[in-house]
Amino acid sequence: MSPSRAHFARELAQLTEDVLHLGSMARHAVAQALQALLTRDADLAREVIAADPAVNRLRYDVEAECYTLLATEQPVARDLREVVSALTVAQDLERIGDHGKKIARICLRMETETKAIPFGDLPRLGEMALAMLDRALQAYAANDTAEAQVICRDDDAVDALYKQTFNVVLSYMLERPRWIGAGTQLIQVMHELERVADRATNVAERVVYSVTGELIDLNV
Amino acid sequence: MNKVTIEKLNFFYGARRALADVSICIPDRQITALIGPSGCGKSTFLRCLNRMNDTIRGTRVAGQLRLDDADIYAPGTDVAALRARVGMVFQRPNPFPQSIFDNVAFGPRVLGLARGARLAEVVEKSLRDVHLWDEVKDNLKQDALSLSLGQQQRLCIARVIAVKPEVILMDEPCSALDPIATLKVEDLMRELAEYYAIVIVTHNMQQAARASDMTAMMMLTDDKKSGTIIEVGPTRVIFTRPKDPRTEGYVTGRYG
Numbered sequence: 001m002s003p004s005r006a007h008f009a010r011e012l013a014q015l016t017e018d019v020l021h022l023g024s025m026a027r028h029a030v031a032q033a034l035q036a037l038l039t040r041d042a043d044l045a046r047e048v049i050a051a052d053p054a055v056n057r058l059r060y061d062v063e064a065e066c067y068t069l070l071a072t073e074q075p076v077a078r079d080l081r082e083v084v085s086a087l088t089v090a091q092d093l094e095r096i097g098d099h100g101k102k103i104a105r106i107c108l109r110m111e112t113e114t115k116a117i118p119f120g121d122l123p124r125l126g127e128m129a130l131a132m133l134d135r136a137l138q139a140y141a142a143n144d145t146a147e148a149q150v151i152c153r154d155d156d157a158v159d160a161l162y163k164q165t166f167n168v169v170l171s172y173m174l175e176r177p178r179w180i181g182a183g184t185q186l187i188q189v190m191h192e193l194e195r196v197a198d199r200a201t202n203v204a205e206r207v208v209y210s211v212t213g214e215l216i217d218l219n220v
Numbered sequence: 221m222n223k224v225t226i227e228k229l230n231f232f233y234g235a236r237r238a239l240a241d242v243s244i245c246i247p248d249r250q251i252t253a254l255i256g257p258s259g260c261g262k263s264t265f266l267r268c269l270n271r272m273n274d275t276i277r278g279t280r281v282a283g284q285l286r287l288d289d290a291d292i293y294a295p296g297t298d299v300a301a302l303r304a305r306v307g308m309v310f311q312r313p314n315p316f317p318q319s320i321f322d323n324v325a326f327g328p329r330v331l332g333l334a335r336g337a338r339l340a341e342v343v344e345k346s347l348r349d350v351h352l353w354d355e356v357k358d359n360l361k362q363d364a365l366s367l368s369l370g371q372q373q374r375l376c377i378a379r380v381i382a383v384k385p386e387v388i389l390m391d392e393p394c395s396a397l398d399p400i401a402t403l404k405v406e407d408l409m410r411e412l413a414e415y416y417a418i419v420i421v422t423h424n425m426q427q428a429a430r431a432s433d434m435t436a437m438m439m440l441t442d443d444k445k446s447g448t449i450i451e452v453g454p455t456r457v458i459f460t461r462p463k464d465p466r467t468e469g470y471v472t473g474r475y476g
Contacts, residue, residue, distance in 0.1 A: 005473050074426060076459040079472045213461025 008073050012082060015065050016141070019086050019093070022058045023137040023203075026093045027130060029055060029100030030196055034126040037107040037189060038119060048104035052097055059094035063087060081213060085206040089140065092199040096133065099192040099199075106185050106192075117172060117182040121165045122190060128158050129196040136203040145211050148204035152218040158197040165190055223248035223387055223417035224269060224306075229283035231261075231268055233276070238264050240446035242283075244436055246387070251409055251418045253428035253455065256438030257470065261447025262421040265438070266389050269419065270306035271299050287387070304331055306387040307380035312396045313372030315364035315379075320347075320356050323364045323375055327383035346378040350408055370401025377408065381416075388412065390420040394427065406431040425471055429459045437467040 029048050036044035066087045069075060075083050132154045139147040166187060173183040201219045209215050224246035231239035239261045246252050246269075254262045267273045268281060271292065285292040292302060304327065315323050324343045328334045334342045343360075347353040352374045356362070364375055373393060380388055390409070394402040409418055409431055422428050428435055435458040437451045451464045462468050 009474075076425065076429065076471050077462055077468050079474075080460060 005073075008069075008075075008079070011065075011069060011073070012079065015062070015069065015083070015086050018058065018062050018065065019089055020137060020141055022055065022062060022090055022093045023096075023133070023140070025051070025055050025058065026097035026100065027133050027137070029097045030103065030126075030133070030193075031100075031130055033100040033103035033107060034123070034130075034193075036104060037110070038123060040107075040111065042108055042111050045104040045107040049101055052101045055094055055097035059090050062090040066090075078210075081210045085210040089203050089206050092202045096196050096199050099196050103189050103192050106189050110182060110185050117169075117179045117186060119186070120168045121161060122186060122193075125158065125161050125165055125190060125193050128154065128161065129193040129200070132158065132197050132200040133203075136200040136207070139204055139207045143207065143211050145208050148207040149218070151201055151204040152220070155197050155201045155219060158194060162190055162194045221248045222246060223288065224419075225284070225286045226269075227284040229265070229268060229281070229285060231264060231273065232280040232282075234278045237446045239268070240441050240448045242447075242449050244449055244452055246417055246419055247434060248386075248417045249413055249415065250433040251413050251420060251431060252434040252436060253432035254419065254421045254436050254438060255423075255425065255428050255470070256447070257440075258423070259447075260438045260440050262438050263391050264447070266308075266391055266419060266421055269387065269389055270303045270308060271297075272303075272308065274299065300331075304383045305385055306389060307383065307385035308389045308391070309373070309376055309380060309393045311392040313369055313376050315367075315372050315375050317363070317365060319361045320364050320367070320375060321360040324378050324382050327379060331383055333383060342382055346382040347375075349381055349412070350374040350378045351404070352378060368401070370397050370404060373397060373401070373405060374408065377405070377412075381412070385416060387417045387419065390418065392421055392423060395423070402427070425459075425473070429455060435459070437462070437464065437470065439466055439470075 029051060032044055033048045035041065036048065066083050069083050073079075132151055135147060135151055135154065138144065139151070169183045169186050169190075173180045198219055205216060205218050208218070222245040226245070227243050229239055229242040230237060242265060254265065256262055264273065268285065269292070273279045273281070281293055287302070287305065316326060321343055324346050325339055328339055328342050344353060347356060352371060355371065356367070364372065367375060373396070394405050397405065406427065409420070412418060413433075420432065432455045434452065435455045436449050437458065438447050439450050440446065441448055451458070451462060451467045453462070458467060459471060462471060
């Protein structure tokens with residue numbers, strides 16, 4: 001038997017490439033927003049916010065690509081799973097971009113805070129969430145279900161660090177009420193990062209579905 | 221509940237084994253689609269179910285084929301009665317060169333099932349069941365060959381159901397029809413499946429996906445000499461997550 005449907009295969013490859021591009025834009029948004037926060041760089045935060053519509057646009061483009069493939073190529077089996085996975089992955093990636101935008105907005109709000117609060121483990125939380133996203137995108141690019149399954153363990157570590165950092169910030173606020181404003185903002189940033197990790201897990205779940213046809217919950 | 225049970229069916233054209241160890245259960249009141257590349261034995265398999273292959277000299281059947289509990293190939297089987305229970309619709313509509321009425325009345329007359337007013341009732345009901353009655357009720361004496369191809373195929377289905385079969389075999393019943401006529405036949409199959417077990421051979425993947433409950437994938441064996449069933453499952457599973465990579469390759473159109 002010889003391979004066929006070369007045109008469709010090229011379109012599917014293009015779809016994967018577009019999803020990965022969306023992933024890299026969303027990752028960039030979160031990384032830049034974090035850097036803006038940690039270095040108190042308001043200009044950088046504004047850049048992140050300004051770049052968000054392009055992320056949204058690409059997500060809609062990917063969605064439209066999927067609808068076109070469904071309507072014109074009528075994919076089934078593995079092909080169908082790849083297309084519908086791209087649809088849901090694109091949504092998660094766009095939302096990851098939104099988390100970056102929210103962190104950038106918090107960064108601008110914190111600019112007015114004169115009382116600098118220690119960031120504690122927040123940078124590490126950010127690194128871990130971004131590493132999970134990298135791993136999820138690599139798994140997506142390579143259809144690597146083993147890598148996708150590992151992400152579940154990473155998410156547990158992120159959740160644990162989130163709780164720990166949350167308690168530290170809470171103790172700061174209890175000790176020094178003048179830090180309550182900044183502390184509340186930091187907790188919000190931590191929450192956004194924790195959501196980035198959750199969405200990376202969603203991407204990993206779609207990799208498993210795309211390859212095996214099994215719908216599983218890795219976020220347990 | 222299974223209507224037809226096939227176990228290790230082997231079919232030979234002379235010395236050539238065309239079907240190798242085919243096993244499958246055909247459920248009652250459901251539509252089972254047979255898919256697979258050309259030449260893998262789908263039609264041969266279908267024709268084993270009502271002994272249509274008996275008409276070809278030098279053929280031989282081994283294995284178990286049961287309609288309910290009765291052995292289809294038991295010595296002394298009344299083949300005409302079997303074919304009334306297991307009717308067949310062919311690739312091209314093949315009405316007899318007779319009137320519309322006589323086409324549908326043919327089976328009941330030959331089998332002595334009905335005559336006179338009762339026969340007219342059977343003809344009307346059969347034509348109503350295939351949604352042809354309103355189109356032809358004023359022209360029942362018209363030559364069946366004057367109908368459109370889509371109408372002719374529904375007439376052939378009416379001819380089959382007029383003798384109250386239990387199983388309907390369809391060998392690419394829509395391949396000669398346009399898309400609208402095709403969808404009419406598919407809708408009709410869904411309605412008929414409330415009463416009959418239907419087995420359809422189709423090359424149209426979308427038709428198998430749309431119109432069947434179970435799908436069986438046939439392929440040639442590794443030596444390329446015989447056809448066999450490599451995977452059977454609910455259609456929704458075969459078209460979303462088939463187990464066998466050969467099925468995957470075939471339904472996606474990537475290989476084959």
